[in-house]
Amino acid sequence: MCGIAGFIDFTQKSDTGILRSMTDAMAHRGPNDAGYEVYEHPHASIGLGQRRLSILDLSSSGHQPMHFEQYSIIFNGEIYNFKEIRTELEKLGHSFHSGADTEVLLKGYAxxxxxxxxxxxxxxxxxxxxxxAGEVVLFRDRAGVKPLYYYWHNRTLLFASELKGLCEHPSFKKEIDEKSLSLFLQYSYIPAPYTIYRNTHKLKPGHLLKVSLEKEVISEHEYWNVLNAYKQPLTHLSEGDVIRHTEELMHSAYSYRMVSDVPVGVFLSGGYDSASVAALLQSNTSSRIKTFTIGYKEPQWDESREAKKIAMHLGTEHHEWIVGPKDAQEVLHHLPEIYDEPFADNSTVPTTLVSRFASREVKVVLSADGGDEVFAGYNKFNQSLRYTGSFPRPIQRTLSAAMSVVSPEVIPYFNKQYNFASRYEKMKLIWASGKPQHALKYISQYLTENEVNYYTASPVDGYKTNFDMNGELDRMNDPLNRLLAVDYKTFLVDNNLVKVDRATMSVSIEGREPMLDHRLVEFLAQVPASLKTKDGINKYILKTIVHKYIPRPLMERPKRPFIAPLQEWFRDDLKEQMQYYLSGERLAKSGLFNVPHVEQLLNHYLSGGKVSHQKLWNMLVFQLWYSRWIEKL
Incomplete structure (x- = not known):
């Protein structure tokens, strides 16, 4: 696991000093080694920089950039099956000088x-x-577990694992993209390919970016798309065969993620996803797997007791830390440094804390992100299908039209309920559309587009995202699978995977995602909804498998999200931070917000009003980010 950075400068003004600054801005991603090389081409200067976190082959033979024939490579990530690929290459006449997967990838490309x-x-x-060939090619993995940003403007292409690397180049301009800000306020993250800065993009998962040095052009190409997996015919395997094959794939995927020359652990929250990782791995070894959990003093948010019981049953070496608002307060001001574009998932704090906790014992940790997307765990999938299927389309359109002329503020009783105005607006939009994938979009929003325009200084027409797919989904093999595909391409990649990558890398440990092995994803894409949700049970396949290893009574309890109790903390221990950063004076500095409306929202919340704290959390996170990356020049 590493951090990579570089440039392709057609003005030929960039040098090694600039490359070093870009790369070293991400030293936390790779504290063990560093490499910086600049190559002169007749049409451009090419810089390749890498910070290395040594996981495989801890010797200097894994140093990057690495070279073979006419090729040079910088690499961030892990190729888990590199030994099999290496054997295949050796039969073709290749020899190897290291035990690193980077060399296998380089010679495999050759x-x-x-x-x-x-x-x-x-x-x-x-x-x-x-x-x-006179070209440079950038690649990103199928799921988007590893990040890669690029900036293309004024004949200069910059790229880096994190935005902070781009910010170190003198040609990079920190110009806020108001449309991306709108997306952030809606979803609490910015969906790919957009970023908070203009002319700056996330390379999309399953894509490569090819740069022609002679023609001075860039072109993006897709090599893998989860939609293609969901367009395959549904499997005709029996329920038993589906469960058996799924379990086989899980064993293979999980075991591959244990390949390492340094200690490995598992995040264990107490839910089915992380329990499946710990259970299957522990069943394959006589050594005790290290598991890590954090809990809260507030019992309604705490899962540590359940996680501990599961760990005891499995026999793992369990580590537990109970955290409180003081721990959150200490992390809060580090969030803009860790997440260097606005990012307000409400589990950033616990994910950062559990990463710090695990870093005392291990250098690699397995997370279980993707379980809800590939096994159909979120209730929002059920809601999207139910809301759009509850009435015939003519009735839905009539209801939506009626709601357009009736303000939610004048509806007795309901106007006093939690977040009623937002929920009212969402149902109006859902019934106007009538499509489950659009219902998923509105359910996923904390602020609708209209509400964003209410809180920002100037309305903008928003960008289209993968939530807005329509015709691309027509050939999908199952209505539920259509929603899983959308969530895979939005919330999973740009929220959950960003959260874990930045949190783990901030303390120089590698996060791995075994449930996103593409073989498992592709197989489950062909499993019908009737097996993914059965007898009212979400994640039926996964739960059936987990119950083979962990007794049902230990697992069956109400699902608790892995989030911090921000709603309580903001009214008490973190109240001062909220009031300071969302004060009229601070809000006015950016010129991006409608200050009186935001102040009104804050005052209503602090006085006990039934306001979604996530709306304020999004704005607070933006203000913290703005203070660090725009004001602090």
Whole structure:
């Protein structure tokens, strides 16, 4: 696991000093080694920089940039099946000088070019410079576990694992994209390919970016798309065969993620996803797996007791830390540094804390993100189908039209309920559309687009995202699977995976995502909804498998999200921070917000009004980010 950065400068003004600054801005991603090289091409200067976190082959033979024939590579990630690929390459005449997967990837590219990606099981973002072809190619893994940003403006292409790397280049302009701000306020993250800055993009998962040095053009190409998996015919396997094959794939995927030359652990929250990782791994070894949990003093949010019982049953070496508002307060001001574009998932605090906790014992940790997306765990999928299927379309359109002329503020009783105005607006939009995938979009929003325009200084027409897919979903094999595909391409990649990558990397440990092995994803994409949700039970397949290893009574309890109790903390221990950063004086500095409306929302919340704290949390996170990255120049 590493951090990579670089440039392709057609003005040929960038040098090694700039490359070093870009790369070292991400030293936390790779504290064990560093490499910086600049190559002069007739049309451009090419800089490749890498910070290395040594996980495989801890020797200096894994140093990057790495070279072979006309190719140079910088690599962030892990190729878990690199030994099998290495054996295949050795039969073709290749020899190896290291035990690193980077060398296998480099020589595999020399042998097969882009077809090497079809062979790789792993997570990755890497860049290859081909001197003979006169091109540089940027790659990102299928799921988007590893990040890669790029900036293209004024004949200069910059790229880095984190935005802070781009910010170190003198040509990079920190210009806020108001449309991206609108997306952030709606979802609490910014969906790919957009970022908070203009001319700056996230390379989309399953894509590569090719740069022609002679023609001075860039082109983006797709090599994998989860939609194609969901367009395959549904499997005709029996329920028993589906469960057996799923379990086999899980064993393989989970075992691959244990390949390491340094200690490995597992995040254990007490839910089915993380329990499945701990259970299957512990069943395959006589050594005790290290598991890590944090809990809260507030019992309604705490899962530590359940996690501890599961760990005791499995026999893992369990580590537990009970945290409180003081721990959150200490993390709060580090969040803009860790998440260097506005990012307000309400579990950033616990994820950062559990990463710090685990870093005392291990250098690699397995998380269980993706379980809800591939096994159908979220209630929002059920809601999207139910809301759009509860009435015939003519009735839905009539209800939506009626709601457009009746303000939620004048409806007795309901206007006093929690977040009623937002929920009213969402149902109006859901019934106007009538499509489950659009219902999922509105359910996923904390502020609708209309509400965002109410709180910002100037209305903007928003960007289209993967939530707005329509015709692309027509050939999907199942109505529920259509929603899983949308969530996979939005919330999973740009919220959950960002959260874990930045939190783990901030303390120089590697986070791995075993439930996103593409073989498991592709197989489950062909499983019908009738097996994913059965007899009213979400995640039926996963739960059936987990119950083979952990007694049902230990697992069956109300689902608790892995989030911090911000709603309580903001009215008490963190109240001062909220009032300071959302004060009229602070809000006015950016010129981006409608100050009186935001102040009114804050005052209503602090006086006990039934306001969604996430709306204020989003704005607070933006203000913290703005203070660090825009004001602090």
């Amino acid at each position: 042998q097969w070019q882009g077809k090497i990606l079809d062979k790789c099981i792993g997570m990755f973002a890497f860049v290859i410079y081909d001197r003979h």
